[in-house]
Amino acid sequence: MKLSAAINLLLTLSSATCTLGFSSYPTPVSSFVPRSSSSKLQTNAHTFPLKRNNNYSSRNLSLSMSSYTVGVVGATGAVGKEIVSCLNKSSLDVSKLRIFGSARSAGSTRDAGKFGSVNVELFDVEKARECDVVFLAVSGDFSKEYARVLTEGDDGVVVIDNSSAFRYEKDVPLVVPEINGQCTKSSKLIANPNCTTAIGLMALWPLHKLFKLKRVIMSTYQAASGAGQPGMDELQEGTRAVLSGEREVAENKIFAHPLPFNVIPHIDKFQENGYTKEEMKVTWEARKICGLDDEFPLSCTAVRIPTYRAHSETIVIETEEPVDIEEARKALEAAPGIKLVDDIESLQYPMPLTATGNYDVEVGRLRKSLVFGDYGLEFFVVGDQLLRGAALNAVLVAEEMAENGSLISKVITHSG
Secondary structure, three states: OOHHHHHHHHHHHHHHHOOEOOOOOOOOOOOOOEHHHHHHHHHHHOOOOOOOOOOOOOOOOOOOOEOEEEEEEOOOOHHHHHHHHHHHHOOOOEEEEEEEEOOOOOOOEEEOHHHOEEEEEEOOHHHHOOOOEEEEOOOHHHHHHHHHHHHOOOOOOEEEEOOOOOOOOOOOOEOOHHHHHHHHHHOOEEEOOOHHHHHHHHHHHHHHHHHOEEEEEEEEEEOHHHHHHHHHHHHHHHHHHHHOOOOOOOOOOOOOOOOOOOOEOOOOOEOOOOOEHHHHHHHHHHHHHHOOOOOOOEEEEEEEOOOOOOEEEEEEEEEOOOOOHHHHHHHHHHOOOEEEOOEHHHOEOOOHHHHOOOOOEEEEEEEEEOOOEEEEEEEEEEEOOOHHHHHHHHHHHHHHHHHHOOOOOOOEOOOO
């Protein structure tokens, strides 16, 4: 059979039985897998409260007797949609959800799950300040212009910003709640970390507490979702065009080079030291979140790969204390937000296919390093970039602030 004929047959069967793509909101974007598989995955992943896994079960999910008015700016984008989805499962008591948008989307409505059909309001500072907490899922320029204005004064709103605008500001906490949630007590403006950083630190933190990190080497394999919905669309359309024979090589507008059937060792702008900004974000942010020395050695190489969703990371660490593999396993199994997937006899290990749509970060392939010996560990991590790497982390920040008293409702309700 000629190659062109084989491709046409593949496309015919694919369109008839398992169209590749992503589901429409409110169901979160699927991975780059057939819908016949991803539908089951999404159902299993999204039928529980935000802190439902065993590692969260001991926490008090009755956050307070307050209910909150919550605002989302940018709810029509990939991250914004996931924030609304996470709020649907959060233990945060949301009495009212408000969605703010641009003039283009204002006046339209959005299906917000249990919150019903929500009208999109034209963003306005005074209207947004009526909320108790506002999630910004917008550009860094927008955040720089409005975030501090929203928070200023005694009646200012708590702002959780998903952009990179404030991550390196000394007065703005950069937070992964399981690591440094207490920092939220010091500011109404909270920065959400880079997706790659958040996913990797979920695994690194319990190991740091156990063995004390000496140096970290990370290689990341990042999905198209890191470039938002346009990146996922470009991957899907480019893959279709190549498989159909329409093009030999896909077009590229979002990525530096065509992504289908390719990997690109370039994410964000190159810096003077030869690293990209994406790679340096991991170094800078890990140091800040974990309270590490400014010169702590952490190196990253970031690669874009042709998957829809969920970032993967190979991490190699050198430690101050000797590594015990079994103790490492126990620490990871006990850590909130982690799912240990490490049974090589049964071919069980972390993959984007299984991590997509799940709140927990998968960790596996644990082994002593051949380079660092007893003082080294290597492992593989996969996490959903739009969830733990963005939306989920942001909503967990709000939950943490409600628990520690730094998120205060402007209308207090009482039991009984």
